[in-house]
Amino acid sequence: MPNAIAYISRDTDGLHWKRVLEAGLGPLDYRTLDTLGNTDDIEVALAWKPPHGLLRTFRNVRLIVSLGMGVDHLLADETLPDVPIVRIMDEGLVGQMSEYALFWALRHHREIDRYAELQKQGQWKPLDFVDTIDRRVGVMGLGTIGQDTAAKFARLGFPTAGWSRTARTLDGIETFHGSDGFRRFLARSDILVDVLPLTRETRGLLDAAAFAALPKGAYFINMARGGHVVDEALLAALDSGHLAGAALDVFNTEPLPAGHRYWTHPRVHVTPHIAGATNPRTASPGVIENIKRLRAGRDLIHRVDAKTGY
Ligand code: GLV
DSSP states (O other): OOOOOEEEEESSOHHHHHHHHHHHHHHHEEEEEEOOOOGGGEEEESSOOOOOTTTTGOOOOOOEEESSSSSHHHTTTTTTOSSOEEEOOOOHHHHHHHHHHHHHHHHHTTTTHHHHHHHHHHHHOOOOOOGGGOOOEEEEOHHHHHHHHHHHHHEEOOOEEEEESSSSBTTBBBBEEHHHHHHHHTTTOOOEEEOOOTTTTTTOOOHHHHHHHHHTTTEEESSSSSBBBOHHHHHHHHHHSEEEEEEESOSSSOOOTTHHHHHOOOTTOOOOSSSOOHHHHHHHHHHHHHHHHHTTOOOOSSSSSTTOOO
């Protein structure tokens, strides 16, 4: 019986994953991209941005595990074998994501960059402040990450709303959904946080009309996928001063190409897709559970619906 586990990613050497999986499953026939050997042995593929066409060559694979919470990197491969796909659910990653959003939102809200400038000039100059109850936060995407992020903003006293594809009801969060709710949601979001999955429906969603619908002086935080953004539209909204700034962790092309305007734009902060790193310690219990379930012929958890794309 094929029972090898293959770690298909160039992000790390995968040894950390080997350790945490073996702690739960016992010794494994564990392969990486450099030690794949006979791929007929592979039963489970753990994948992050696999080279397109590779997974199809694993003739006996029975399960694909996305090492990211987003699965667009997998579904973009049109040759994927027809086996279940599950994704990690990682409370460590979720916590990091909400930290990332809170960090940039608070930095903007409390004018930290302007005070840093004033410090450089040796100036002691308190600025007018915006009351927390007047700074409206909008979170696009209300899955696990979006709910955690929205709840933390609400806890700090920011009037917080969320937008999702289908209707949701959440305690203490105003919710909007569908294309009807989108404009109304944007119009009340002084800080817009994107945590949507990348799907056919969400690609290019943040275009010139969407940015124009935000209130003047709004701030944009993208920790989801660069593919949601029409870059020229975002740059135009920043250049005109309609948007006060943006913190971008994800891009249409990654790594962000040298010379791209985001690198040097005075209102943009760039980070290299680090908002939420998959943490083997917190992500592995769900993966171990799924491998056990697979081997016992039981229903899998955290399954991905290839139709909706998440
Ligand atoms: C990271 O981008 C992820 O999808 O987990």
